[in-house]
Each structure stands twice: as C-alpha cells, then as structure tokens.
Amino acid sequence: MSRPLRLGHLYPRAMTIYGDVGNVCSLRRRAEWRGIEVEVVPIEAGPADLEACDLLFMGGGQDRDQSGVFADFAEHKRASLERAVDGGVAVLAVCGGYQLLGHDYVDAEGRVLEGLGLLDLRSRAGDDRWIGNVLVEAEASMGLAEPTLVGFENHGGRTHLGPGLRPLGRVVVGGGNNGEDAGEGVVAGRVVGTYLHGALLPKNPALADWLLAAAVAHRDGESTAAPLPPLDDRLEAAAHTRAVEIARAERGRGPVARPRGARRP
Amino acid sequence: MRPDPRLGAAVLAGKLAATASRGLGRGGGTTIPGDVALAIDPGVLAKLGAALPRGSVLVSGTNGKTTTTGLVAAALEASGERVLTNASGANLVFGLVAAAVAQARPLGGARADRAVFEVDELSLERAVLELRPRLVVVLNLLRDQLDRSGELETTARRIGDGLRRLPRGAHVVANADDPLVVAQCEGVEGVVYVGIDADDQLLDGVPHAADARTCPRCGAPLHFDRVVLAHCGSYRCTRCDFARPRPAVAVRRITAASLDRQRLELDDGTVLDAAVGGIYNAYNLVAAHAAATTLGVPAATVAAAVAGFRPRFGRMERLRLHDRELRLLLAKNPAGLDVVLRTADELGATHNYLIAINDLVADGRDVSWLWDVDFERLARSSHRPHVVASGRRAHDLALRLKYAGMAAEQVTVEPDPAAALRVLASRAAPGEEAVVVPTYTAMLELRAVAQRAGAVGAFWEQRG
Ligand SMILES: [Zn+2]
Numbered sequence: 001m002s003r004p005l006r007l008g009h010l011y012p013r014a015m016t017i018y019g020d021v022g023n024v025c026s027l028r029r030r031a032e033w034r035g036i037e038v039e040v041v042p043i044e045a046g047p048a049d050l051e052a053c054d055l056l057f058m059g060g061g062q063d064r065d066q067s068g069v070f071a072d073f074a075e076h077k078r079a080s081l082e083r084a085v086d087g088g089v090a091v092l093a094v095c096g097g098y099q100l101l102g103h104d105y106v107d108a109e110g111r112v113l114e115g116l117g118l119l120d121l122r123s124r125a126g127d128d129r130w131i132g133n134v135l136v137e138a139e140a141s142m143g144l145a146e147p148t149l150v151g152f153e154n155h156g157g158r159t160h161l162g163p164g165l166r167p168l169g170r171v172v173v174g175g176g177n178n179g180e181d182a183g184e185g186v187v188a189g190r191v192v193g194t195y196l197h198g199a200l201l202p203k204n205p206a207l208a209d210w211l212l213a214a215a216v217a218h219r220d221g222e223s224t225a226a227p228l229p230p231l232d233d234r235l236e237a238a239a240h241t242r243a244v245e246i247a248r249a250e251r252g253r254g255p256v257a258r259p260r261g262a263r264r265p
Numbered sequence: 266m267r268p269d270p271r272l273g274a275a276v277l278a279g280k281l282a283a284t285a286s287r288g289l290g291r292g293g294g295t296t297i298p299g300d301v302a303l304a305i306d307p308g309v310l311a312k313l314g315a316a317l318p319r320g321s322v323l324v325s326g327t328n329g330k331t332t333t334t335g336l337v338a339a340a341l342e343a344s345g346e347r348v349l350t351n352a353s354g355a356n357l358v359f360g361l362v363a364a365a366v367a368q369a370r371p372l373g374g375a376r377a378d379r380a381v382f383e384v385d386e387l388s389l390e391r392a393v394l395e396l397r398p399r400l401v402v403v404l405n406l407l408r409d410q411l412d413r414s415g416e417l418e419t420t421a422r423r424i425g426d427g428l429r430r431l432p433r434g435a436h437v438v439a440n441a442d443d444p445l446v447v448a449q450c451e452g453v454e455g456v457v458y459v460g461i462d463a464d465d466q467l468l469d470g471v472p473h474a475a476d477a478r479t480c481p482r483c484g485a486p487l488h489f490d491r492v493v494l495a496h497c498g499s500y501r502c503t504r505c506d507f508a509r510p511r512p513a514v515a516v517r518r519i520t521a522a523s524l525d526r527q528r529l530e531l532d533d534g535t536v537l538d539a540a541v542g543g544i545y546n547a548y549n550l551v552a553a554h555a556a557a558t559t560l561g562v563p564a565a566t567v568a569a570a571v572a573g574f575r576p577r578f579g580r581m582e583r584l585r586l587h588d589r590e591l592r593l594l595l596a597k598n599p600a601g602l603d604v605v606l607r608t609a610d611e612l613g614a615t616h617n618y619l620i621a622i623n624d625l626v627a628d629g630r631d632v633s634w635l636w637d638v639d640f641e642r643l644a645r646s647s648h649r650p651h652v653v654a655s656g657r658r659a660h661d662l663a664l665r666l667k668y669a670g671m672a673a674e675q676v677t678v679e680p681d682p683a684a685a686l687r688v689l690a691s692r693a694a695p696g697e698e699a700v701v702v703p704t705y706t707a708m709l710e711l712r713a714v715a716q717r718a719g720a721v722g723a724f725w726e727q728r729g
Contacts, residue, residue, distance in 0.1 A: 022636030
C-alpha cells in the first residue's frame with residue numbers, strides 16, 4: 001500500500017489571498033474522491049524539507065507579508081526547492097508565488113526584489129493594475145481534457161518569460177503575463193506558475209488533475225504521469241462554462257486597469 | 266450667514282436634479298444631485314458642513330458602517346438633535362454632498378444640527394478635510410472587495426491618512442480588537458478604544474481568511490489569546506511591544522443572542538438591548554455607544570435609542586413572502602458571511618438558506634472570496650441544511666459548497682432570483698424562518714422581487 005500523497009502548502013498563513021486556499025481544497029478533495037489519501041503539510045518560515053512532498057502550492061500575499069516570505073524562501077528553501085523540482089515534485093505557484101520563481105521583481109520605485117531564479121523569467125511593476133476575468137487557451141502539449149482555463153487576475157506586475165520557456169496558455173480575454181506576447185503563466189516540466197485566482201483549480205478540474213497525476217507519479221517514482229480515473233465533474237463543467245461566458249462578455253475591453261498607487265502582487 | 270450665490274445655485278440645482286432623477290425612477294437619486302452640486306460649487310460640502318451648528322460625525326471601516334451610522338444618529342436624535350445622515354448608504358463624497366444638499370435650505374443654510382455620515386474608507390481623508398468632523402468612528406478593516414479597493418494594507422493607510430488630518434480636539438472611536446485599525450491610530454490624539462471582553466462566542470483560532478496575523482509595526486507574527494471575529498480579538502506582537510490597547514469601553518457579557526436580538530453588558534454597567542444580532546453588531550453597538558456618549562449623550566438615552574433601533578436596507582430584515590418568514594442578511598465579504606452562517610446555524614434558526622452571489626462592481630467582481638468562507642462549518646452542521654445557490658455566480662457557490670463537503674441533494678442551483686425565492690419557499694415549512702444571504706446587487710434584485718410580491722417597500726422610501 002502506498003503512502004499518503006504529501007501536499008506541501010507554503011506559507012498558508014501569510015500567503016493566502018483571493019481565495020487561493022481553494023486550490024488546496026480542490027487537490028485534496030479530488031484525490032480523496034479517488035481513494036488517494038492526502039496529507040496537507042503546512043510549511044512556514046524556517047528550514048523545510050520540500051523534497052519530501054509530492055506537490056507544492058504557494059499563493060500570493062499582501063505586500064507586507066510577501067517581502068518577508070521572499071526573504072525566508074531565499075534563505076531557507078531555495079536549495080531544497082531546486083532538489084525537489086529536479087526530483088519531479090509538482091509545483092503550483094500563483095501570483096506572488098509565481099513571481100518568486102523567477103530571477104527578480106522590480107517594483108515601481110526601481111527596487112529589485114531577488115527571486116529564486118528557478119525559472120528563467122523576470123517581473124517588474126507595470127503602470128497600472130490588471131483586474132478582471134481571464135480566459136486562456138491552455139498549452140496544447142499539456143493535453144488537458146478541457147483546453148480552456150478560466151480565472152480572475154488582479155496584479156500590477158508584468159512578467160516576461162525567457163526564450164526557453166512556454167506560457168501556461170494563450171490569453172483570449174484579459175491581461176496575462178505582460179499584455180504584449182499573449183502569454184499567461186508558465187509551464188515547465190511539472191512546474192506551473194500563473195496569475196490566475198478564482199480559485200484556479202476548482203473551476204479548472206483538468207488542470208487540477210494534471211497536477212494531481214504528476215504528484216502521484218512522483219510518489220510512485222514514475223517518470224510519466226498516468227491519467228487518473230474520471231470523476232463526476234458536471235458541476236465543475238457548469239461553473240467553468242459560466243465563467244467562460246462571463247469572460248467572453250468582457251472581451252474587447254482589455255484588462256481593466258487601475259491607475260498607479262495600486263501595488264503588487 | 267452671508268449669502269453665497271454659488272452655493273445657493275449648487276444647492277438649488279442639486280435639489281432639482283434629485284427631483285428629476287426620482288421622476289426618472291433612478292433609484293431615488295442618491296448620488297446624481299451630488300455630481301450636479303459639486304460641478305457648480307466644488308466647495309459645497311465644506312460650506313454646508315460649516316453651516317451645521319454641531320458639526321459632523323463620520324463612520325468608516327469595512328463592515329457595519331450603515332448600522333453604526335443609524336445607531337449614532339438615533340442616539341443623537343433621542344437627545345433632541347436634528348440629524349442629517351446618508352441613510353441610503355451612498356457613502357462616497359458625491360453621496361455625502363447629495364444628502365447634505367437634500368436637507369439644506371434653498372440658499373444653503375442648515376436645517377439640521379449635526380451630520381452623521383457613513384464614509385467609504387478610501388473617501389475618508391477627503392471627507393475629513395471638507396467636513397472637519399468632531400468625531401470619527403473606525404470600525405474594522407476586514408477583507409472586502411479587494412478588486413475595488415486594492416489591498417487591505419492600502420485601505421488601512423488611507424484611513425490613517427484621514428485620521429492624521431483631523432482638526433485639533435476631534436475624537437476617534439476605534440476598535441481596539443482590530444490590529445490594523447489600532448496601527449492606524451498610533452500617534453493620533455483623542456482616541457477612545459472600544460472592544461469585546463466577553464468570553465462567549467469566541468472562535469477556536471484565527472480563521473484562515475484573517476488578514477492581520479503579522480504585526481503591522483514590525484512584521485513578526487501576532488499572538489492571539491482570544492479571537493472574536495476574523496482577525497479581531499486580544500493580541501500582542503511576539504517581537505515588539507505592539508498589543509491590543511486596553512479599551513475605554515468594553516463589552517463584558519453578551520446574552521440573549523439570536524439572529525436579530527442581543528443584550529450587551531458593558532463594563533461601566535450600561536446594558537444595551539438591541540434588535541440586531543450577531544457578534545459583528547456587538548462591535549457596532551459598543552462603537553455607537555462610545556461615540557454618542559463622547560458627544561455628550563447620556564448613557565441611558567443611548568440605551569433607549571438602541572432599544573428602539575431597527576436595522577434597514579437589507580442588513581437584517583424580516584420579510585414575509587409566499588407565506589414564509591424570510592430573514593434577509595447582506596453579506597459582502599468572507600468575515601460577514603462567516604458570522605451570518607455561524608449565528609444562524611448555532612441558533613438552529615433554520616435549515617433552509619438562499620445564498621445569492623453576484624459579481625458586479627458593487628459586489629466585487631472577483632468571487633474568489635467564496636473560498637475564504639468557512640462553508641465547511643455549514644457542511645458539518647447536524648441540522649443538515651439545504652442551500653439554494655443563486656445569482657450570476659450561482660455555479661461558483663454550488664461548487665464551493667460541493668468542495669466544502671455538502672452532498673448534491675443539499676444544494677439547488679437556481680441563478681434567477683425570483684425562481685430561487687420560490688424554491689426556498691417551497692422547501693421551508695410554514696412558520697419556519699429561512700435565511701437569505703445576498704451580496705449587494707443580489708440583495709437589490711431579491712428585494713425587487715419581494716417588493717413586486719408586496720413584501721417590502723423601496724429602500725429610499727424608508728425613513729432617513
Ligand atoms: Zn511587532
């Protein structure tokens with residue numbers, strides 16, 4: 001009998017904004033409904049053994065909390081995260097967590113906040129804040145059962161991916177990474193970064209299952225993720241469809257911008 | 266006062282605009298007259314405020330502004346004052362101007378003795394500069410419609426900016442239990458802290474939706490001895506000397522608590538018996554009491570006014586519809602919805618809920634906050650409740666309830682408000698009270714449906 005799936009929730013106290021805790025809820029339930037036992041491991045400040053997890057989740061936070069988290073991560077968790085990702089641990093990083101994966105974040109005053117440099121991407125403060133519903137066509141190579149992703153973005157940061165990286169998807173409605181290259185988020189191996197709240201995974205069960213399958217593969221020491229047995233996702237599909245309709249009704253308006261004074265994430 | 270032709274023109278035009286927009290059926294004309302009057306005389310609010318013999322009181326904070334404003338106004342009226350207030354809840358500067366214009370004499374003189382205004386957190390500084398209030402109440406800084414106001418920290422700083430602009434001698438009534446509020450009061454003179462010291466109704470830990478678990482001064486974790494609501498309670502910093510200040514007025518005991526009634530015993534012996542339930546209203550009550558007594562109203566007069574106070578505009582109303590009793594409780598953020606659900610369930614008041622979630626600007630366009638609400642508590646309830654999920658985001662709510670652990674047969678998805686009310690009425694037994702919890706615009710829709718069925722009047726027709 002296999003051990004429980006270990007879901008590491010990074011900084012559950014500081015980095016929980018815009019309902020991102022719903023992602024943890026989605027992963028846990030969808031595993032349990034399939035008879036997969038789950039252990040959610042809260043990971044706070046200080047040294048941590050991230051390789052012991054099968055999946056890591058980190059959300060965004062309020063400014064005050066986020067700079068402390070960036071510093072703690074760089075000091076105590078950088079090496080452990082690198083080993084974890086090399087060993088095939090799946091990662092979902094939202095908003096501030098996504099920015100942290102890159103080289104740095106340059107704020108509106110030009111101050112540089114060092115990131116982990118795990119992925120070749122950089123972020124900087126934009127002139128305005130993007131707030132609104134987002135519709136994305138997911139990266140085809142992920143083979144998601146439902147090819148669109150829906151969510152809600154609320155960020156002032158602009159993220160540019162290095163040449164070797166692929167976005168999580170192509171923006172149909174909304175701002176996404178930077179408003180220039182139509183990209184939203186990033187997918188690299190089993191690592192997913194994104195600006196999408198919503199919470200993201202409950203309304204995008206195909207992506208939840210993609211991450212879950214990757215986590216199961218890690219637990220079982222498999223190099224490729226096997227598809228999980230299907231669930232009754234009629235309600236998830238209805239909520240997804242409704243969110244697509246609402247986002248499409250906003251199409252053409254572009255990202256809803258808010259003037260400066262708005263701050264990260 | 267000396268005649269001021271520009272002010273006179275602004276007031277007259279504002280009054281005409283109010284009449285015209287009411288004629289067009291535009292929601293009672295609660296802000297348009299403000300736009301018009303400000304266009305003619307940008308100084309209209311400062312001038313009308315200066316004409317009030319007893320000045321103004323401002324009430325701000327994310328939850329409870331409308332109820333607290335109503336309570337303070339009622340207490341002042343009970344002491345014989347003529348009070349001007351923005352009863353319709355229009356709490357941006359335009360709304361304040363519209364309310365002031367509506368009561369002003371045609372040339373700009375005052376009919377009222379004092380204004381009591383609820384003010385949006387982001388408008389507080391401007392309202393302070395124009396009205397130079399004698400007292401400001403700061404209730405709390407709970408997570409609210411983040412896509413509208415940006416992050417809570419920004420909102421907190423804007424409140425602080427307003428407090429630092431207060432004229433000399435002004436008072437601030439502030440919630441000692443909310444560390445974000447207290448941080449903004451540092452260095453401000455004339456602060457009267459209020460809080461809840463009662464040991465009942467306490468949570469077992471800080472709910473995950475709480476926003477202030479780190480010290481606003483130094484960033485270290487806060488230690489909570491008690492949590493009353495969201496991040497409000499008794500706290501101290503684990504590193505520096507930031508801690509809950511000792512309240513000057515505290516609630517010592519809460520008894521006879523129900524959805525629409527509670528009895529507060531304050532530590533000075535005052536008893537407040539009120540027709541508003543829920544722990545968040547205990548904060549509103551003690552803040553209103555402190556504000557009114559600070560302004561010189563005798564405690565007994567405040568208590569009498571509180572006893573006669575009835576909440577309005579969907580904060581907590583009883584409706585009779587399709588031969589069923591409905592309680593309508595506005596929920597605009599996770600903390601508010603949490604408390605409503607907790608109170609309703611603990612009291613065993615109902616097994617039938619209608620929760621309506623819209624995502625228009627006034628509701629907050631982002632419904633992510635549903636994942637911060639403790640629906641798990643409802644799912645675990647021994648009453649085995651049923652929820653009609655309604656509104657533009659009915660499916661998001663239904664999904665949230667599914668992941669909270671509610672069974673499929675405990676949830677009915679019905680986006681349309683009229684149909685949702687019919688489902689609720691068909692499920693509730695005659696005589697059973699059902700609980701209706703809408704976001705702001707969903708409340709307007711549900712009220713419109715109820716009004717067509719003869720259950721309630723339009724809100725702007727209510728006494729102001
Ligand atoms: Zn401190």
